[in-house]
Amino acid sequence: MNAIFERLRDLLQLFFPETCDVCGNSLRYGEHILCTDCLLDIPLIHLHNLEHNPVEELFAGSVPFERATAFFNYQKHTQYAHLVHKLKYQGREDIGTLLGELFGVALQKSGFLTGIDAIVPIPLHPKRQRKRGYNQSAVLAQGIANITGIAILENAVIRAVNTKTQTRKNKEERVQNVQGIFEVAVPSQLDGKHILILDDVITTGATCISCAETILHHSNAKSISFASIALAQR
Numbered sequence: 001m002n003a004i005f006e007r008l009r010d011l012l013q014l015f016f017p018e019t020c021d022v023c024g025n026s027l028r029y030g031e032h033i034l035c036t037d038c039l040l041d042i043p044l045i046h047l048h049n050l051e052h053n054p055v056e057e058l059f060a061g062s063v064p065f066e067r068a069t070a071f072f073n074y075q076k077h078t079q080y081a082h083l084v085h086k087l088k089y090q091g092r093e094d095i096g097t098l099l100g101e102l103f104g105v106a107l108q109k110s111g112f113l114t115g116i117d118a119i120v121p122i123p124l125h126p127k128r129q130r131k132r133g134y135n136q137s138a139v140l141a142q143g144i145a146n147i148t149g150i151a152i153l154e155n156a157v158i159r160a161v162n163t164k165t166q167t168r169k170n171k172e173e174r175v176q177n178v179q180g181i182f183e184v185a186v187p188s189q190l191d192g193k194h195i196l197i198l199d200d201v202i203t204t205g206a207t208c209i210s211c212a213e214t215i216l217h218h219s220n221a222k223s224i225s226f227a228s229i230a231l232a233q234r
């Protein structure tokens, strides 16, 4: 059945070729979502092993943590930023899975994941998740898990407060906006573990810090690290 499906898909592609989600050119055989050129052009950060990298700098002095990293640079109005937009607002879970898998390969190669026991994707408020149909950070986490086999804890932490968008807020407003919005629902899932908090885009880090504070105060998690698929430099 699978073989028939694959042949059908190939045939369909012949007449209705899929296009690259970054440059819009037709995808060639074996390419998926991004063409090879755009895959190679992702503005990667390459900082998994650099101490005091810009993501770690962002979290310095906020909460105790082990490591922090991000996959690529997020620059507004670029096609790569648009990829994240499609993941969040256009139902493109497949983009999240692909980016998560690519990130998973990079993280694994760099040794960043050594000692990390589980991933906690930043939770969405249930209302927003119902509207969107999925949590984009959980989709990214699933991509990382597909490569690394690391467990995902999707229900250990919940978002109790539905915040408004952070986009038009400055750093202080962002910190206030997300303070106390998370709750630990199942502390036993976190106890004794080195937790990787995963976000889609890190801007000031305020959301991740709030989530980390909640985990550290309300469970016996051993330690925290941070990762996000994109780092928005301000």
Ligand SMILES: [Zn+2]
Pocket (backbone or CB within 6 Å): 020, 021, 022, 023, 024, 025, 034, 035, 036, 037, 038, 039
């Ligand atoms: Zn392309």
